[in-house]
Amino acid sequence: xxxxxxxAGVAVVTTVVQKxxxxxxxxxxxxxxxxxxxxxxxxxxxxxxGATATAERGAQPAGKWVTRLRWLNTMLWGGxxxxxxxxxxxxEVVPWPPFLTAMETPGQVGPMLHEMVTYGTTMTVVxxxxxxxxxGIVELQARARRARETxxxxxxxxx
Amino acid sequence: MWLVVTALAALVVTALWYANAPADRYKLGFLxxxxxxxxxxxxxxRVLSYAEEGGPFLQVDADGTALGLSVLVLGLVIWLVRLLxxxxxxxxxxxxxx
Numbered sequence: 652x653x654x655x656x657x658x659a660g661v662a663v664v665t666t667v668v669q670k671x672x673x674x675x676x677x678x679x680x681x682x683x684x685x686x687x688x689x690x691x692x693x694x695x696x697x698x699x700x701g702a703t704a705t706a707e708r709g710a711q712p713a714g715k716w717v718t719r720l721r722w723l724n725t726m727l728w729g730g731x732x733x734x735x736x737x738x739x740x741x742x743e744v745v746p747w748p749p750f751l752t753a754m755e756t757p758g759q760v761g762p763m764l765h766e767m768v769t770y771g772t773t774m775t776v777v778x779x780x781x782x783x784x785x786x787g788i789v790e791l792q793a794r795a796r797r798a799r800e801t802x803x804x805x806x807x808x809x810x
Numbered sequence: 811m812w813l814v815v816t817a818l819a820a821l822v823v824t825a826l827w828y829a830n831a832p833a834d835r836y837k838l839g840f841l842x843x844x845x846x847x848x849x850x851x852x853x854x855x856r857v858l859s860y861a862e863e864g865g866p867f868l869q870v871d872a873d874g875t876a877l878g879l880s881v882l883v884l885g886l887v888i889w890l891v892r893l894l895x896x897x898x899x900x901x902x903x904x905x906x907x908x
Binding site: 654655658722725726727728729730731732733734736737740769770773774777778781 | 812816840843844845846847848850851852853854855858877880881884885888
């Protein structure tokens with residue numbers, strides 16, 4: 652009936668979290684650029700430093716957690732969009748107020764809320780679990796790679 | 811049926827993404843996540859409905875197949891917009907410059 656509204660609500664929150672993380676990352680990047688310019692004794696003209704920082708920001712890949720939050724948001728928003736189409740197809744969502752056909756009949760509001768709590772919450776939990784698993788696998792792989800690199804460096808120094 | 815169609819699309823797109831990985835110029839990783847998100851949500855919906863109401867787990871009918879194909883098209887449209895906005899090959903930018 653309206654189960655996709657629960658993951659949609661969570662997607663709004665996680666999108667805000669992603670935007671905040673991006674902003675923090677950008678600030679940290681700009682600060683790093685400023686420190687680099689100061690250490691190189693480059694005249695910090697607003698145009699020069701700003702242009703360099705922007706150019707490098709554009710070239711830089713997104714940070715680790717921003718990328719990972721983007722995976723979660725893609726799964727949530729993608730799922731919500733496709734489920735919304737399914738609900739429109741079945742006549743459960745309409746383009747006029749109150750948008751949800753279940754809202755038009757008072758007897759349907761209770762089952763709709765029940766479906767949102769049970770189905771919607773489970774959907775969100777499953778998506779979050781899948782994302783956690785994905786991030787866990789990627790993190791374990793990254794750690795293994797770092798350990799291999801450290802070991803190789805130590806062997807090179809020894810030889 | 812739309813669950814099966816979306817799950818198949820998710821598997822195919824993931825395989826295509828993996829064949830080109832780690833390069834992801836055409837954002838197939840994005841498309842696979844869109845399809846996986848929907849597949850997982852519909853899987854939960856089917857499992858809970860089956861547990862509550864019983865009946866056949868999957869219904870194979872023309873309406874469900876048509877919905878499955880419409881879902882695939884919507885996923886592709888979302889992916890195209892996501893792909894064409896950054897325009898990785900610079901095709902649209904070149905057209906605009908002319």
